[in-house]
Amino acid sequence: MTFVSTPKKDFNNTQNKIINAAIVCVKRWGVEKVNLNDIAKEAGVTRPTVYSYFSNRDEIIQQALLQSAYLFGAKALKHLQKFDTAKERTVEAVVYSLKRLPKEPSLALLKNTDMSNIINNKGLSTPEGQQILRSLFRMILIEKSFEDDELDEIAEVTARFMLSLLTIKSPKKRNDKELRSFIERRLLPSLGL
Numbered sequence: 001m002t003f004v005s006t007p008k009k010d011f012n013n014t015q016n017k018i019i020n021a022a023i024v025c026v027k028r029w030g031v032e033k034v035n036l037n038d039i040a041k042e043a044g045v046t047r048p049t050v051y052s053y054f055s056n057r058d059e060i061i062q063q064a065l066l067q068s069a070y071l072f073g074a075k076a077l078k079h080l081q082k083f084d085t086a087k088e089r090t091v092e093a094v095v096y097s098l099k100r101l102p103k104e105p106s107l108a109l110l111k112n113t114d115m116s117n118i119i120n121n122k123g124l125s126t127p128e129g130q131q132i133l134r135s136l137f138r139m140i141l142i143e144k145s146f147e148d149d150e151l152d153e154i155a156e157v158t159a160r161f162m163l164s165l166l167t168i169k170s171p172k173k174r175n176d177k178e179l180r181s182f183i184e185r186r187l188l189p190s191l192g193l
Contacts, residue, residue: 011067015053017043019067022060031061066128072097072104073136080140087193089140091183094162095176101166133159154191161187 011019021043025034036057040047054060076096080089133155134148146154161183174182 011063014043014045014049015063018045018050018053018060019064022057023064026061062126066126066132068104069129069132072101073132075100077136077139086141086144087184087188090158090188090191090193091180093136093140094158094165094183094187095179097162098165098179130155157190158187161190 018039022034022039025038025042029038034057036047036050039057039060040050043050050060054063076093079096080092083089083092130152134151137151137155137158138146141151141154
C-alpha cells in the first residue's frame, strides 16, 4: 500500500521555516490575529522573503494543511497495512486519525474553530486536497471498485464524521472497543460497507 498519486510538494528550507512559523503563530494567537509580519519574525526571515514564496498568509496556512495532510495520510496508510478488509481499514483509519490528528502540529489546527473558513475554502476541499483524500480512500478500499464521484462522497462522509468526533464532545465516554463498534454501526452503513 503506497500513497503515490498525490506527491508531496518539495519545499526548500526557507519555505518550510515559513510554513512551520505560521503553524506556531496560529496556535499561539489564533488565525485571525496572525499576519505576515508575525510569520516572518517567527521564521527569522524578512517580510519580502515571505512574499517571494507565498502571496499571502492564507496561502501559507493552506500549504501547511495540505503538506501535513499528505504526510499524515502516508503514516496512516503504513499503519493500515496490518488490516485485511476495507471495513477494518476504514474503522482503523478513523480511530487512528482521532488519536493522532490532535498530536500533529499543523493538523491540530483543525480543532481551532477560527480555522474553519480556511479549511473549508483552502484546505482539503481544494482540488489538491480532494486528490489527497481520494488517493487515501482508494488505498483503504483497495479491494472495492468505486468511481471517483463515489470515492469523493465516501471521503467526504468519513471526513465529516471524523471531524465531528474531533470537535464535538460526546456525552458518552467510549473506550477503544466501544469506539470501533460505534464507527462500525454508524459510519460503515452510510459508506455502503
